[in-house]
Amino acid sequence: MTAIDELLRRNEELGNIVPGDRSSPMPSMQVTILTCMDSRIRVFEIFGLKQGEAHVLRNAGGVVTDDMIRSLALSQRKLGTREVLLVHHTNCGLELVTEDAFKDELETDSGMRPPWSVEAFREVKDSVRGSVNRVRNSPYLIHKDTVRGFVYDVRTGVLTEVI
DSSP, X not given: OOHHHHHHHXXXXXXXXXXXXXXXXXXXXXXXXXXXXXXXXXXXXXXXXXXXXXXXXXXXXXXXXXXXXXXXXXXXXXXXOOEEEEEEESSOGGGGOOXXXXXXXXXXXXXXXOXXXXXXXXXXXXXXXXXXXXXHHOTTOSOOSSEEEEEEOTTTOOEEEEO
């Protein structure tokens, strides 16, 4: 059995028991949460979210990239979100790579150097600050006053705000 088969089996067992309002693509809390793809970050459980309350955007590191800005612009301008919550975390995989070394590896294997940034970092708080600044400085976003960044400790579950 593959991992996908197992997930489909679990979905069938779960049925339709997830609480929340599924009637609209507009999040009822008018918030977008940007975080890392790391499977230890259980966004709905961390914040006690129900379906329909928030948009959740994820990528490697939870960093604000051009594609995150694209999704945020749609979320704000067309789907009514007004706040942005950034959540990076301790023990992130992006702390284990460097920009050049990873790009070198990809170029060696594929024959092409990727045009995108890896967004590797050494200090998670600096990455949070950079992402907050990208949101606040984006000309495409209309709601930039309520943007807050946090570090989630994957061992303790504690959220610490980054100023």
